[in-house]
Amino acid sequence: MNQHIHCIVNDCHYWQQGNKCAANEILVSTDEFGSSQPDRIDAAMANQLTPAAAGSCMSTCCKSYVSKDSNQINADGIKRMT
Numbered sequence: 001m002n003q004h005i006h007c008i009v010n011d012c013h014y015w016q017q018g019n020k021c022a023a024n025e026i027l028v029s030t031d032e033f034g035s036s037q038p039d040r041i042d043a044a045m046a047n048q049l050t051p052a053a054a055g056s057c058m059s060t061c062c063k064s065y066v067s068k069d070s071n072q073i074n075a076d077g078i079k080r081m082t
């Protein structure tokens, strides 16, 4: 798969010029899951997580988002590719 993730959230550690996501993997979840789970629960353990319905795009989020100046950048095992 040759996937490109485009993102316009420019305070994320993984965001790059040209509105690209440079994370080696990301996890998209419901807002409920994203707000209730700690940073270490993320894409690396996706195959262990239970899927759930969101209902609309407004109820989904990028669980892999981490602020550029956060001390939790390495909490989830996701790598920046460049």
Ligand code: SF4
Residues within 6 Å of the ligand: 005, 006, 007, 008, 009, 012, 013, 014, 015, 016, 020, 021, 022, 023, 026, 062, 063, 064, 065, 066
């Ligand atoms: S991890 Fe999520 S929020 Fe961050 S750049 Fe990638 S898609 Fe955007």
